[in-house]
Each structure stands twice: as structure tokens, then as C-alpha cells.
Amino acid sequence: MQSNKPALNGKVRYTTRRYKCPHCGSCAKVRSSKEESKLVTKRYLQCQNIECGHTYATMEEIVHTITPSAMPDPSVNLEVRGITTKTANG
Numbered sequence: 001m002q003s004n005k006p007a008l009n010g011k012v013r014y015t016t017r018r019y020k021c022p023h024c025g026s027c028a029k030v031r032s033s034k035e036e037s038k039l040v041t042k043r044y045l046q047c048q049n050i051e052c053g054h055t056y057a058t059m060e061e062i063v064h065t066i067t068p069s070a071m072p073d074p075s076v077n078l079e080v081r082g083i084t085t086k087t088a089n090g
Contacts, residue, residue, distance in 0.1 A: 064081045
């Protein structure tokens with residue numbers, strides 16, 4: 001997930017989610033990404049373990065709304081679901 005944090009130059013800086021290589025368990029770095037739609041992003045990752053070197057792709061999808069937007073886009077149709085105990089605790 002990404003969260004917005006103020007940067008020194010006044011622009012928004014994004015912190016990145018940590019990914020693990022499915023083979024060796026080491027950290028993987030996002031090398032590039034492509035927005036497939038408003039709700040789907042394809043990410044290309046590379047394992048940082050030089051002995052592994054696995055490169056792979058992931059798909060990230062926004063699946064539902066927890067709190068509706070104050071500025072809704074009419075072209076975005078997401079089911080509204082409250083947060084559950086299971087979701088809140090992982």
C-alpha cells in the first residue's frame with residue numbers, strides 16, 4: 001500500500017509497500033508499473049537477492065469501498081462494505 005507523506009519540497013512523497021520474492025523470501029523492488037484501468041495496476045518486480053534474481057509481475061486491484069469518496073467519480077463503480085474485524089486485524 002502507499003501512503004502520502006509531505007516531502008521537503010512541498011510535493012507529496014509516496015512510501016512503498018514491501019514485497020517478498022515468492023521463491024527465496026527476500027525483498028523485491030518494484031521496477032515499473034502500468035495502470036491497466038482506474039481500479040487495476042500491473043507491477044513488475046525484481047528480487048533484490050542477487051543469487052535468486054527472480055523477476056515477476058503482480059496485479060493490484062481495488063475491490064470495494066470502505067468509506068465513500070467526498071468527490072466520487074461516476075465512472076468508478078465499487079460496492080461499499082464496512083470494515084470487518086478480520087480485515088482490520090489482518
